[in-house]
Amino acid sequence: xxxRYSAYAIGGLGEYLLNTWHPAMNSDLxxxxxxxxxxxxxxxxxxxxxxxxxxxxxxxxxxxxxxxGSKNTLHENSYFQRVAGKWLYVGAVQ
Numbered sequence: 692x693x694x695r696y697s698a699y700a701i702g703g704l705g706e707y708l709l710n711t712w713h714p715a716m717n718s719d720l721x722x723x724x725x726x727x728x729x730x731x732x733x734x735x736x737x738x739x740x741x742x743x744x745x746x747x748x749x750x751x752x753x754x755x756x757x758x759x760g761s762k763n764t765l766h767e768n769s770y771f772q773r774v775a776g777k778w779l780y781v782g783a784v785q
Contacts, residue, residue, distance in 0.1 A: 692737070692749040693735065693737075695708060695780060696753060699728075706725075713774070730763075731755060731756040734754040736754070746773075747772075748784055750769075751766075752765070769781075770782055
């Protein structure tokens, strides 16, 4: 989770983001799209994490400034699966 946040914060790391996305969920994504930095990310706060075998979730808040200068918060509970020893992002848990 932290490495994916860092990739978004730095920008230009679409290939890394795509490689850490579960293949079943990334068909509509491109390296170019994921490399585009749309926000100024300020801070990541991990609220909770769970793991059971090869499944896990991370609840977090990510703070950012949008292109209009407004401060915002993204609050998500992300679901991950471990495939061949590598944790992959599946999506947000509803």
